[in-house]
Structure formats: structure tokens, C-alpha cells
Amino acid sequence: MQCDNNQKILTTFLLVDIILTETIISSISQNAIDKNLSHANSAVGFSVAPMLDWTDKHCRYFHRKLSNQAWLYSEMVTTGALIYGNNLPRFLGHNDDEAPVVLQLGGSHSGELATCAKLGEEWGYSEINLNVGCPSDRVQNNMIGACLLGHPELVAENVAAMKAKVNIPVTVKTRIGIDDQEDFDILHNFVAGLVEADVDGVIIHARKAWLQGLSPKDNRDVPPLKYDWVHKIKQAFPNLDVAINGGITSHKQGLQHYQEYQGYPALDGVMLGRTAYEQPYILSEVDALYYGSQSQNFTREQVLQSMYPYIENHLKNGGKLSQVTRHMLGLFHGLPGGRMWRRHLSENAFKPTSGLEVVEQAYEMVSQEIQRMEDRV
């Protein structure tokens, strides 16, 4: 009896929580929609973060099946790779259906950045973004990434050079500081230089980077998040489009930045990295929540099936199944059978002879597991 009562109370609490969450989301979401109608650059609305080795063209094609409007980013490409790598199709090739898609550049030589920005525009990218956030030793030695936070004039010059060369937006993705920089004014001055150079928007990963002593992976988790600093930047530069990134794991959290935060003004955009990659179905709500578009309400199965022609074409052109399916491992995240899906693909898709049947088998396992759970209820 006691157990029944507890169950009832728990169910009531859960229902109230769901209703409250939905009410909050729908009212904040309206703020987001009102702001995002212009859809001018990736600092406005919703974007999936640039992620090396993850957000390649196959990943972006898959993400586009889930959201028509999210801004998608390339992996970072260095100016050196583009200018001296002698393989533009490898670094810049993408599908037309990916738009709006941003090319993220790594570099700090204004002439080279301008040349590469132009290449990006010619290859059909919708925006150029400069990486001022990567803390890896390898890039630091070449004056790329987060170390540029120590060179605000140079970055402003870089932005001005790219702006002079292209007609698409130029944005910057940065951290809030490096090493022992603890002073908000340093970030403020950095952004002031970008504004002076007529940057179209900034995306701020709300933690600083330690250039020595932390791996790139630890640099994504260890330095504390300071969301208020990003909102303070918006307060200081009200006409600049400002998006927030770092540690956001749900739309409820993301949309909260469309409201005032600790007395500072609302932001213009939200960028998700790991959560979008690991739980891609979250992207299916982006169009409705951030842009007010009719949600397509595709089921996971429909999304999966919409990938079949692309996968078949990729295989026909000599590609490997795993090159596409490795980005789809999280599609059934949190559902019964989600682990079986992931395991079957991980263990089989890399084999040279693997074809679409491996995906169909994995999906069959998921559907059987879901059916089994439904029969139990």
C-alpha cells in the first residue's frame, strides 16, 4: 500500500516536472525563434560544434537529415593544409545538401587566412570561422588556436583580412581566456578588437584553456565554466551576435541562454558539441525549438532509412561502411537495444566487405528489443 502511494507521489512529481519543463521550454523557445528569424550567421540560432575527426562530411550529411536549419561546422582545417596540402577536394569537399555549413580555419597569417577564406567561399561554404580555442601543443607551435588569445591585435588583423576577401560571414570561436588570465577585461579587449575588425559573430566556449599541463580532452572538462562571462560580453557589445558553447547537454539548458542570465542580457545562439554527436536525435527538435519551423517529426527509423541511398552511393564509390556509420552509433541512444545497435555496427561495419545489410541487421536488433520491452509492459 505504502509502495503504491509512493509510486503515485513519484508519478505526480514526474508529471509536474515534465509539464513545467515543457512550459519553460515553449516560452523560452519563442524568444529564440523571434531572434533567429534573420538566420544571419552561426552565432545566431543553433550550431553543431566543429570537432576534429568527428564532424566530417558524412557526419554533417547525417546531421542534416535531423535538422534543416542547424548550422553545421567542418573540422578545423589549417591554412597550411589548404595551401600546401595539394588536395583541396579532401579538405574542402562536401555535399551541397549540408548548407548552411561553416568552414573552420586554423591559422594566424592574414594573407594565408584570406586566401583560404576565399577558397572556402568558392567551394560553397556558408561562413568562415577562425579557431581561437584549440589548446593542443601541436597547433600552438604553429600559432594556431587558443594561444592566439594572447595576440588580440593579430587576430583582429586576421579577421579584417578575411572580411576584405569574402562576401560570406566571418566569425570567431574562442575561449574565455588562457592559462592564468583571470581578468574579464582581457576577454573584453580581445572581443573589442574583433568588433573593430567587423566580425559577424563570436562563439564563446565558456571556459579558459590551459596551454600547458592539460590534454585537449581535459581542457574540455577541467577548467570551470563561466557562462556569466559570455553574457557579460553580450552586454558590452549588444550589436554583436554572441553564441555560447561548453557543457550544454540538453535543449532546456541551451534555451536558458536565450533569457537573461544573472542579470546579464540574453544571447543569440547556442552551440552543442559532444551531446549533439553522441545523442544525434536531439537535433530533430532544433528546427521547432530554435527556428519555429514545423518540426518534421522524423522517427529514428525514418532518419535511418533516409541515409540508405547515401550509404549505398558511398559504397558504390569504393567507400567503407564504417566511414558513415561511425557517426550514427548514437542514433538509438537511451532506447532499448541502443547498445546492441552500437555494438553490432562497431564490430562489423569496418570489415571491407560490409554493406547495408549490417545496418539492417543492427536495426532489426533494436526493433526486436523495443518490441520485447513493449510486450513486457
Ligand SMILES: Cc1cc2nc3c(=O)[nH]c(=O)nc-3n(C[C@H](O)[C@H](O)[C@H](O)COP(=O)(O)O)c2cc1C
Ligand atoms: C573530438 C573533438 C574534437 C574537437 N575539435 C575541435 C575543432 O576542430 N575546432 C574547435 O574549435 N573545437 C573543437 N573541439 C571543441 C568543440 O568544438 C567544443 O568547443 C567543445 O567540445 C565544448 O562543447 P561541448 O561541451 O558542447 O562538447 C573538439 C571537441 C571534440 C570533443
